[in-house]
Amino acid sequence: MTLITHWISGAPVDAGEQQSLYDPATGEPSGSVVMADDAIVDQAVLSAAKAFASWSQTSLAQRSAVMFRFRQLLEDYSDTLALCTVRQHGKTMDDARGEVRRGIEVVEYACGLGHLLKGEHSQNVSTGVDTYSVRQPLGVIAGITPFNFPVMVPLWMFPIALAAGNSFVLKPSDRDPGPSLILAELLQQAGLPEGVFNVVQGGKPAVDRILDHPDVAAVSFVGSTPVARHVYGRATGNGKRVQALGGAKNHAVVLPDADLALAADAITAAAFGSAGQRCMAISVVVAVGAVADPLLEALAARSRRIIVGDGENTTSQMGPLISGEHLQRVTELIGTGTPDGATLIMDGRTLSHDTGGHFLGPTIFDHVTPAMRVYTEEIFGPVLCVVRVDTFDEAIELINANPYGNGTAIFSTDGGACRTFQTRVTAGMVGINVPVPVPVAYHSFGGWKNSLFGDLHVYGRDGLQFCTRGQVVTSRWPTRSDGPNFSFPTTDR
Numbered sequence: 001m002t003l004i005t006h007w008i009s010g011a012p013v014d015a016g017e018q019q020s021l022y023d024p025a026t027g028e029p030s031g032s033v034v035m036a037d038d039a040i041v042d043q044a045v046l047s048a049a050k051a052f053a054s055w056s057q058t059s060l061a062q063r064s065a066v067m068f069r070f071r072q073l074l075e076d077y078s079d080t081l082a083l084c085t086v087r088q089h090g091k092t093m094d095d096a097r098g099e100v101r102r103g104i105e106v107v108e109y110a111c112g113l114g115h116l117l118k119g120e121h122s123q124n125v126s127t128g129v130d131t132y133s134v135r136q137p138l139g140v141i142a143g144i145t146p147f148n149f150p151v152m153v154p155l156w157m158f159p160i161a162l163a164a165g166n167s168f169v170l171k172p173s174d175r176d177p178g179p180s181l182i183l184a185e186l187l188q189q190a191g192l193p194e195g196v197f198n199v200v201q202g203g204k205p206a207v208d209r210i211l212d213h214p215d216v217a218a219v220s221f222v223g224s225t226p227v228a229r230h231v232y233g234r235a236t237g238n239g240k241r242v243q244a245l246g247g248a249k250n251h252a253v254v255l256p257d258a259d260l261a262l263a264a265d266a267i268t269a270a271a272f273g274s275a276g277q278r279c280m281a282i283s284v285v286v287a288v289g290a291v292a293d294p295l296l297e298a299l300a301a302r303s304r305r306i307i308v309g310d311g312e313n314t315t316s317q318m319g320p321l322i323s324g325e326h327l328q329r330v331t332e333l334i335g336t337g338t339p340d341g342a343t344l345i346m347d348g349r350t351l352s353h354d355t356g357g358h359f360l361g362p363t364i365f366d367h368v369t370p371a372m373r374v375y376t377e378e379i380f381g382p383v384l385c386v387v388r389v390d391t392f393d394e395a396i397e398l399i400n401a402n403p404y405g406n407g408t409a410i411f412s413t414d415g416g417a418c419r420t421f422q423t424r425v426t427a428g429m430v431g432i433n434v435p436v437p438v439p440v441a442y443h444s445f446g447g448w449k450n451s452l453f454g455d456l457h458v459y460g461r462d463g464l465q466f467c468t469r470g471q472v473v474t475s476r477w478p479t480r481s482d483g484p485n486f487s488f489p490t491t492d493r
């Protein structure tokens with residue numbers, strides 16, 4: 001049984017009420033996590049605020065050396081992080097290794113901080129006057145992260161924040177908080193001074209204290225849409241800079257000219273990988289015209305072969321859901337499909353499993369319409385809805401009418417159609433014959449509409465912009481004063 005603590009000023013802190021953690025593959029208690037109250041959040045923010053003073057003045061060379069060492073440590077401990085994720089989240093080991101790998105990419109981007117933070121300089125804007133622009137760190141940045149990527153999503157945020165000279169307070173999900181402490185220890189081993197990176201464990205009270213704390217300059221949030229909306233409203237109301245990434249309902253359009261086998265393979269993996277608990281999972285297939293029947297057959301054939309089991313078992317392709325409560329919610333939503341008029345092609349509820357874990361098999365509904373709850377709700381489980389439309393235009397209109405706009409994909413061999421799709425569809429990330437278009441670290445990740453509240457996406461150039469503020473310096477070194485000049489300063493012409 002492990003106890004997951006906070007991490008403040010470079011050391012574990014175990015104050016606070018304890019909440020049980022469960023192994024999703026067995027349903028058995030696996031440990032506890034301490035839950036922060038206001039005092040603990042205040043302690044972490046104070047530690048970060050103190051550390052900011054010196055960290056923000058540390059040379060770029062020293063900051064980038066920490067990032068390079070951290071990157072190597074993540075490589076060395078990638079299986080430790082992945083295994084901790086499997087035990088607390090339930091996803092398969094391969095999947096967990098994948099999320100560690102995608103997180104490392106962001107650290108690699110942050111290693112280039114010397115180049116990334118370069119400003120612009122204009123010499124002689126007026127006689128003897130130079131102007132230059134620099135990006136300055138903000139101060140204390142807080143990151144609030146969801147359960148579904150306990151390694152990757154924190155790594156979307158803090159490497160760039162730290163590289164830019166900020167200090168950081170992470171509030172991970174209370175359902176799989178273990179990896180946050182491994183990350184904290186690795187940062188310490190990499191030479192990050194104490195207090196620059198802190199972790200507070202907890203739930204809504206801890207989050208709300210972060211949103212209200214006067215010394216938190218910015219909040220980066222990833223989670224469900226209702227909480228994202230709350231975080232954005234409350235923190236911006238308190239004058240903070242906020243990016244709040246929300247939920248999703250990602251559609252994949254399949255045109256009649258698509259390579260059917262390729263589309264079916266890609267969509268099956270994107271719908272049921274990580275038991276559908278990915279914000280970029282494909283949860284709706286939009287089948288255009290005559291492709292519907294053969295596509296459905298191909299999807300069902302592949303889905304029937306999926307091996308559901310303990311994520312630690314190397315043969316498993318899909319693990320359990322995060323909790324018994326979530327399993328119950330997904331099961332209830334599946335129950336609304338048939339009464340609402342959808343056709344149940346595969347029923348994951350029939351999966352038999354005797355370990356006591358939160359397992360559910362792949363589920364497929366056909367003849368889904370936008371009026372049904374299986375369509376309107378973000379189910380966040382292994383449930384794929386097929387909507388049939390007659391035309392390509394109808395497919396685009398359907399996606400654009402959806403309140404979410406995280407990712408979308410199209411499967412087709414027609415380049416013109418794919419380009420039309422990309423330019424007209426209202427989603428932040430578009431895959432062309434790519435089902436899960438999570439951008440590489442030197443681009444940025446973010447959705448549109450109810451999938452993102454705020455202006456800037458995470459990591460990449462947007463992430464750097466989010467973690468810094470512009471400063472423009474106008475500088476002159478006169479040899480003598482000509483006396484006060486009361487007119488508005490202009491350049492000499």
Ligand code: NAD
Pocket residue numbers: 144145146147148149153171172173174202203204207208222223224225227228230245246247248278279378380406447451
């Ligand atoms: P969640 O919204 O329940 O929790 C996210 C974070 O907010 C956690 O740290 C949690 O402790 C905290 N929280 C929960 N309820 C709160 C409340 N009422 N007030 C304040 N804080 C609260 O999300 P989750 O279930 O952990 O994760 C799944 C959700 O995250 C899905 O909706 C998924 O689409 C979304 N997600 C989005 C992205 C993206 O990039 N857009 C990425 C990953 C996950």
